[in-house]
Amino acid sequence: MLVNHKYHLTYCTNVHPGEDWKETFDNLAAYVPKIKGQVASEVPFGIGLRLSNLASLELGLEGELTKFKEWLQKNNLYVFTMNGFPYGNFHRERVKDLVHQPDWTTDDRVIYTIRLFKQLAYLLPDAMSGSISTSPITYRHWHKNNKEDLLQVFTKSALNYAKVVVALAKIEQKTGKHLHLNIEPEPDGLLENSDEVIQFFKNYLVPLGAKVVSNALRIPVSQAEKLVYRHINVCYDVCHFSLAYEAPKESFTKFRDAGIAVGKIQISAALKIIFDEVDADKTWETLALFNEATYLHQVTEKVGEKVITYADLPDILDRSKQFKEIRAHFHVPIFLERFGTLLSTQDQILAVLDYLKDHEVTDHLEVETYTWDVLPNELKTNLSDSIVRELLWMKEKLVQINE
Numbered sequence: 001m002l003v004n005h006k007y008h009l010t011y012c013t014n015v016h017p018g019e020d021w022k023e024t025f026d027n028l029a030a031y032v033p034k035i036k037g038q039v040a041s042e043v044p045f046g047i048g049l050r051l052s053n054l055a056s057l058e059l060g061l062e063g064e065l066t067k068f069k070e071w072l073q074k075n076n077l078y079v080f081t082m083n084g085f086p087y088g089n090f091h092r093e094r095v096k097d098l099v100h101q102p103d104w105t106t107d108d109r110v111i112y113t114i115r116l117f118k119q120l121a122y123l124l125p126d127a128m129s130g131s132i133s134t135s136p137i138t139y140r141h142w143h144k145n146n147k148e149d150l151l152q153v154f155t156k157s158a159l160n161y162a163k164v165v166v167a168l169a170k171i172e173q174k175t176g177k178h179l180h181l182n183i184e185p186e187p188d189g190l191l192e193n194s195d196e197v198i199q200f201f202k203n204y205l206v207p208l209g210a211k212v213v214s215n216a217l218r219i220p221v222s223q224a225e226k227l228v229y230r231h232i233n234v235c236y237d238v239c240h241f242s243l244a245y246e247a248p249k250e251s252f253t254k255f256r257d258a259g260i261a262v263g264k265i266q267i268s269a270a271l272k273i274i275f276d277e278v279d280a281d282k283t284w285e286t287l288a289l290f291n292e293a294t295y296l297h298q299v300t301e302k303v304g305e306k307v308i309t310y311a312d313l314p315d316i317l318d319r320s321k322q323f324k325e326i327r328a329h330f331h332v333p334i335f336l337e338r339f340g341t342l343l344s345t346q347d348q349i350l351a352v353l354d355y356l357k358d359h360e361v362t363d364h365l366e367v368e369t370y371t372w373d374v375l376p377n378e379l380k381t382n383l384s385d386s387i388v389r390e391l392l393w394m395k396e397k398l399v400q401i402n403e
Contacts, residue, residue: 001040003398008128011035011367011387012083012266014050019089021058024051025068033075034384039391044076048366050083051119052090053112059119069123079123081264081364084116084132085184090370096296096312100189103138104157114167117179121171129178131264131364133235136189137200141311143190153190154204161232162209166216168231180263182235185244187298187309187329193244194254197234201260205232233263236361237368238352239270242345243309243327245302248352252361264364265352267394269344271328278341286340288317289376290330298329331371333386335393350397357401367394 003009016031018024028047036045051059059065072078086099087109102108116132124130137157143149161181168179185191191200206228213224234255241251255262271290273283290297290313297313301323310316313328327345337346355361367390372383 001036001043001045001395003395004402007363007365007398008046008080009365009367009391009394009398010046010048010081011391012048012050012370014083014086014090014368015370015372015383015387016050017090018050019052019054021051021055021064024055029071031384031387032077035387035391036075036077038388039395044078046078046080047072048081048083048368049079049120049123050086050090051116053087053108056112056115056119060115065119065122072123078125078128079120080125080128080130081366082116082120082130082132083366083368084113084134084181087112095294097139097141097188099296100135100139100142103135103142104160105138105153106160109135110160110163113164113181117164117168117171117181121175121177121179124177124179126177129180129263129364131180131182131233131235133182133184133237133264133266136183136185136191136197138190140188140190140192150190154200155208158200158204158208159212161205162212162228165209165213165228165231169213169217169227178230180231180233180261182233182263184235184237184240184266186237186240187243187300188296188311192309193241193246193307194251198254198258198260201232201258229259229261233261235264235266236262236352237266237268238348239266239268239329239331239345239368242270242272242348243298243300243307243329245300245307245327248348248355252355252359262361264366265362266366266368267334267349267352268331268368269334269346269349271330271332271339272325272343272345273323273327273341274325274343275323283341284317284319286342287313287328290328291317295371296329299326300328301326331369333369334367334390353397353401365394365398367391 001009016027018027120130164181191197206225209228210221210224213227214221299310299316301308332344
């Protein structure tokens with residue numbers, strides 16, 4: 001839905017299970033029109049679409065894409081953004097670090113992403129840009145900081161991102177639609193924070209990628225560099241950047257100064273614990289309730305100017321170390337500031353909105369809370385009602401920034 005005549009606000013449908021296209025569509029049909037009726041009954045409602053590789057392949061068969069577009073139009077819906085990070089199944093089985101497979105060193109990731117963009121270009125309304133968020137190259141622990149290995153990974157991924165730039169430039173020439181791929185930094189991704197993203201652009205993506213684009217499109221390197229910046233942006237996931245202990249103003253300013261666009265903001269919140277403000281024993285007991293086997297829940301702490309990352313929540317639950325403050329990757333409901341003795345990083349969402357009052361960043365806003373099924377029982381509620389509550393909370397906050 002368009003809020004303030006400026007922001008496309010939606011939620012990411014990765015919250016709904018859907019490995020194949022039938023299950024994906026069945027869940028869209030069951031949930032989205034009902035949710036739209038409660039948050040945007042009189043206006044078009046945008047979808048943040050998540051397609052697995054299998055669902056995307058099946059959507060391209062036997063006129064399914066045309067039928068889907070007709071269903072969207074019939075229900076006053078549109079697709080303006082996609083989540084292209086998880087390639088395979090995202091529910092009901094162990095995901096953990098496998099969410100990065102295949103990574104950006106592989107042809108499979110390139111083929112999947114370009115296919116998604118072709119589908120997005122077909123579904124996207126005219127006079128609207130389209131975005132897809134994606135993995136920050138690979139999972140850091142698969143490479144252990146071996147310099148030669150990392151050089152190959154950075155180089156190969158830059159060349160593969162450039163192949164997407166070529167495809168998107170051709171799509172724009174043909175359709176007039178501006179599409180952009182948004183790299184999403186996260187803890188233990190090879191790109192975790194703004195500085196690492198900027199260095200990747202500077203040292204690999206722009207110099208290596210521009211040559212690929214220049215050769216493929218037969219244009220000057222200077223023009224190719226502009227296309228790299230035009231079609232490769234950043235997905236600012238609020239939860240992830242709060243885990244990096246980066247204030248939104250700091251991150252947005254760094255990206256702006258580096259000439260890197262933020263093409264999409266994912267509205268999400270992490271868990272936060274400040275130990276000198278709570279009963280420690282009770283807090284550890286509550287935190288242990290969030291330990292589950294599906295997703296990675298990295299934990300971070302800041303010591304001086306350094307952010308230390310623990311690979312998963314079980315790594316700290318033995319209480320072998322004392323902490324002043326920690327943050328945990330859990331994508332908790334954005335409308336809650338506190339979970340018993342635990343806090344959320346909702347304050348970072350509010351800081352993003354405060355920045356948007358006076359700065360144009362992006363018009364793509366996507367609420368991404370996907371952990372409803374694995375939350376502790378006392379936090380589980382009806383899924384539709386929970387999504388509606390998040391969107392209405394966010395809509396109210398967006399309206400307030402214009403007052």
